[in-house]
Amino acid sequence: MGETDGTLWMPEQISTFAGEVDWLFYFVYWVSVVFFVGVVGSMTYFAIKYRRRDPNEVPLPLKEHKLMEASWIVVPTLLVLLVFNWGFKTYLHLSVAPPDAYVINVTAKKWLWEFEYPNGVKTAGEVHVPVDRPVKFQMSSTDVLHSMFIPVFRAKHDVLPNRYTSVWFQAEKEGTYDIFCTEYCGQQHSGMLAKIVVDNEAAFGEWLASQDVGNLSPLEYGERLYTQQNCAACHSIDGSRMVGPTFQGLWGAQRVFEDGGTAVADANYLRESILQPMAHIVQGYPAAMPQTYSTLDEAQVTGLIAYIESLAQ
Ligand code: CUA
Numbered sequence: 001m002g003e004t005d006g007t008l009w010m011p012e013q014i015s016t017f018a019g020e021v022d023w024l025f026y027f028v029y030w031v032s033v034v035f036f037v038g039v040v041g042s043m044t045y046f047a048i049k050y051r052r053r054d055p056n057e058v059p060l061p062l063k064e065h066k067l068m069e070a071s072w073i074v075v076p077t078l079l080v081l082l083v084f085n086w087g088f089k090t091y092l093h094l095s096v097a098p099p100d101a102y103v104i105n106v107t108a109k110k111w112l113w114e115f116e117y118p119n120g121v122k123t124a125g126e127v128h129v130p131v132d133r134p135v136k137f138q139m140s141s142t143d144v145l146h147s148m149f150i151p152v153f154r155a156k157h158d159v160l161p162n163r164y165t166s167v168w169f170q171a172e173k174e175g176t177y178d179i180f181c182t183e184y185c186g187q188q189h190s191g192m193l194a195k196i197v198v199d200n201e202a203a204f205g206e207w208l209a210s211q212d213v214g215n216l217s218p219l220e221y222g223e224r225l226y227t228q229q230n231c232a233a234c235h236s237i238d239g240s241r242m243v244g245p246t247f248q249g250l251w252g253a254q255r256v257f258e259d260g261g262t263a264v265a266d267a268n269y270l271r272e273s274i275l276q277p278m279a280h281i282v283q284g285y286p287a288a289m290p291q292t293y294s295t296l297d298e299a300q301v302t303g304l305i306a307y308i309e310s311l312a313q
Helices: 019-047 066-095 201-210 218-226 267-275 292-294 299-309
Strands: 103-109 110-115 122-124 128-132 134-140 146-150 155-159 165-171 175-179 196-197 252-257 262-264
Touching: 019 066, 019 252, 103 146, 103 252, 103 292, 110 146, 122 128, 122 218, 122 292, 134 146, 146 165, 146 262, 155 165, 155 267, 267 299
Parallel strands: 103 134, 128 196
Antiparallel strands: 103 110, 110 122, 134 165, 146 155, 146 175, 175 196, 252 262
8 A cells, every 4th residue: 555645635654554544544444434324214214205295194014134233243243353363463553663663753832843863862843754764653642732743744742741651663765744633722723833854865864964063153053943933923023022122132131020129131041031930020911921831951041141132233
C-alpha cells in the first residue's frame, strides 16, 4: 500500500501505515453505506408496500423465519469481529514503534511545539525528520492537554502533562507537511501549528549540524529563539505596541509596575520576567504571559537577554 495523492476527503498518504489506516476507514465507511442504503431502502419500500389501506385492516400473523433471524445475528457479528481484529492490529502497528526508531522529544506548551534531538539540538515550530526511516516522537506537555496530529502520516496522539505518550511514523516522501494541535488548549489553540520537513538522509544531517547552537553566539541564538519560541506573537522589535511591551529600547529602561514599584530592565530583571512572568507586571499591560517559558534552559535565557540587549537604543 504505497503512497497516493490526496482525495477530496483525505490528504496525501505519506507514511508507511497511512494506506492501512485508510483501507480500514474506507471498509467501515462502505459497509456503513451498504447497510444504511439497504436498511433505509427496504424500510421505505415496505412502509409503502404494506401501508394500511383500510381502517379495518388487520395484519396477518407473523411467521418466524429462522434463516433470516440467524443471518441478522451472524452477519453483523462477523463484521464486528473483522473490524475489531483489523482495527486492533492496525492500532498495535501504530502504537508500537520499531526498536530502531529515531527518537525526537516533543514538548507541547501553550501554544507551540518544541522538538529536541538526541544530540541536544532544540527547535520549535519546525521539525526535520529523515525519509524512509522510523521516527518516534516521545511527547509530553508542560501545561494542559494538547494533541499531535500529522494528517499526511495518519498519525495522531494526545499529549499530556506529567506523562509520556508517543507516536511514530516512517515518512515515504520528502516534503514539508503540516502539524496541528487537535485538542482545544486555550486562546491560541488554532494557532498551535508546526511544519514537519521530511529530508533525505544527507540533507537531514546537514540541517541538524546547522542547528547546533554550539556554533552560535548567544545573540544569534536569542534572535532565533525570538521566532522559534513565538515571542514575536506578543513582543514587537520595532517599538510597536502588542500584547506585551516591545523589546526595542527595553534594555536599560526604567520600568514602572502595576503595584507602583520600579526597576531598571537589566539582565536580572529580564531573566525574572521570562522565568516568572507574574513577578512584576508593567503598568498598562495585562498579566498575560504564559508561565510556560519557565522551562527554558540557561543557554536560551542568556540568548534572549543578549538579543534584547542588542535592541537597546
Ligand atoms: Cu495545543 Cu490545542
